[in-house]
Structures are given as C-alpha cells and as structure tokens.
Amino acid sequence: MNRIEAWFVHISTILVGVTGAVYAVMRYLMEPVDTFSVVNHPWQPGVQYLHIMAAPFAVFAFGLIWKNHIYDHYRRGFTSGRRSGISLMLTMAPMVVSGYLIQVSVGESWRIVWIVVHCITSFLWITGYLVHQVTHLRKKGTLPIRKTPFSSVASTGIGPSDTR
Structure with missing residues (x-):
C-alpha cells in the first residue's frame, strides 16, 4: 500500500469516525434547547450529512486496500x-x-x-x-513498548511478553 492510499484510508476513517461520534453525542446525549425543536443541536443535520457523505469514501478506501494490504499480508503470512x-x-x-x-x-x-x-x-x-x-x-x-509489571515474567513464558 503506498502512502497516498494509506493517507486516504486514515483521513476517510477519521472523518467518518469523528462525524459519527459527534452526531451520536448530539442525537442521543444532548437535550434540545427549544422544546419544539426536532434536533438537539443546530449543527446536528450538518454533521449527519457530513457523516453520510464521508462514509462512501471509507468504504472505497476499504476496497482500495483489499488487494495491496489485506490480501497481500494474508498471502505472505504476515x-x-x-x-x-x-x-x-x-x-x-x-x-x-x-x-x-x-x-x-x-x-x-x-x-x-x-x-x-x-x-x-x-x-x-x-x-x-x-x-x-x-x-x-x-x-x-x-x-515504544511500555514496560508492564509482567515484564519480568516474560522470560518464563507464562505471562504477557513484550520482547520480540
């Protein structure tokens, strides 16, 4: 996977993830200011539209990396x-x-x-x-790999190991 593909995947995932999380907070965790309002926040419709418009790019990104990343790593045994x-x-x-x-x-x-x-x-x-x-x-x-209290157990093969 080249750098352009990788950045496309990262950006589309971030856009969809952030807009989805913000929309969920607005929709399900906020109370409307006006009792007669159909939305909980003035930006809610715009964030929903951004989420819906960004989602196809994330789906395309997944298809884009299928051959050059997913299938290739599987075939090579990574x-x-x-x-x-x-x-x-x-x-x-x-x-x-x-x-x-x-x-x-x-x-x-x-x-x-x-x-x-x-x-x-x-x-x-x-x-x-x-x-x-x-x-x-x-x-x-x-x-960096963070040292854990179990690091000393790594040599015994019993606990989690962070040695490579």
Missing part, C-alpha cells in the same frame, strides 16, 4: 496486526450494511435495530482501527 485486521474485516460489513439500512428502513423497530447494530459495530471498528495502528507503530519502532 502475523503482526492480524487479529486487529481480522476484527476490522469482520466489523466492516455489518457497519456498512446497517448504516445503509438505517437510511432506508421504514418500520421504527427495524430502524432502532439497525441503529444499535451500527453503533456497536462502529465502536468496534474504531477500536480495532486504533489497535491496528498501534500494533503497526510498535512493530515499526515509532511507538
């Missing part, structure tokens, strides 16, 4: 970041599908189901993405 990468793959489909179904579902009960699925899988996606990036940065050596 194990660093594999667990977080697999978690990203497993949460991507339900996150995207539920995001689409939120917009097209007619029944209120199904809409609530898709909102819950979307929020859960989105949280898992963002968490997995952060773990995946930390794993990459630690492997690359730009993010």
Whole structure:
C-alpha cells in the first residue's frame, strides 16, 4: 500500500469516525434547547450529512486496500496486526450494511435495530482501527513498548511478553 492510499484510508476513517461520534453525542446525549425543536443541536443535520457523505469514501478506501494490504499480508503470512485486521474485516460489513439500512428502513423497530447494530459495530471498528495502528507503530519502532509489571515474567513464558 503506498502512502497516498494509506493517507486516504486514515483521513476517510477519521472523518467518518469523528462525524459519527459527534452526531451520536448530539442525537442521543444532548437535550434540545427549544422544546419544539426536532434536533438537539443546530449543527446536528450538518454533521449527519457530513457523516453520510464521508462514509462512501471509507468504504472505497476499504476496497482500495483489499488487494495491496489485506490480501497481500494474508498471502505472505504476515502475523503482526492480524487479529486487529481480522476484527476490522469482520466489523466492516455489518457497519456498512446497517448504516445503509438505517437510511432506508421504514418500520421504527427495524430502524432502532439497525441503529444499535451500527453503533456497536462502529465502536468496534474504531477500536480495532486504533489497535491496528498501534500494533503497526510498535512493530515499526515509532511507538515504544511500555514496560508492564509482567515484564519480568516474560522470560518464563507464562505471562504477557513484550520482547520480540
């Protein structure tokens, strides 16, 4: 994966993640200032539109890195970041599908189901993405490995190990 592709993935993920988190806070955690208002914050519709407009770029970014990153690492047998990468793959489909179904579902009960699925899988996606990036940065050596109380147990093979 080249640097342009990597930055496209990072920027689209950040845009979708931030707009989604901000929209969720506005929609579900804020109270409207005016009792007759249909939105909880004046920026809520704009943030929702930004989220919906940025999401296809994130889906495109996922497709873009499929061959040059995901499949290539699998084929070569790379194990660093594999667990977080697999978690990203497993949460991507339900996150995207539920995001689409939120917009097209007619029944209120199904809409609530898709909102819950979307929020859960989105949280898992963002968490997995952060773990995946930390794993990459630690492997690359730009993010130091923090010593834990279990570091001395590493040589016994019993506890967690941060030696490579």
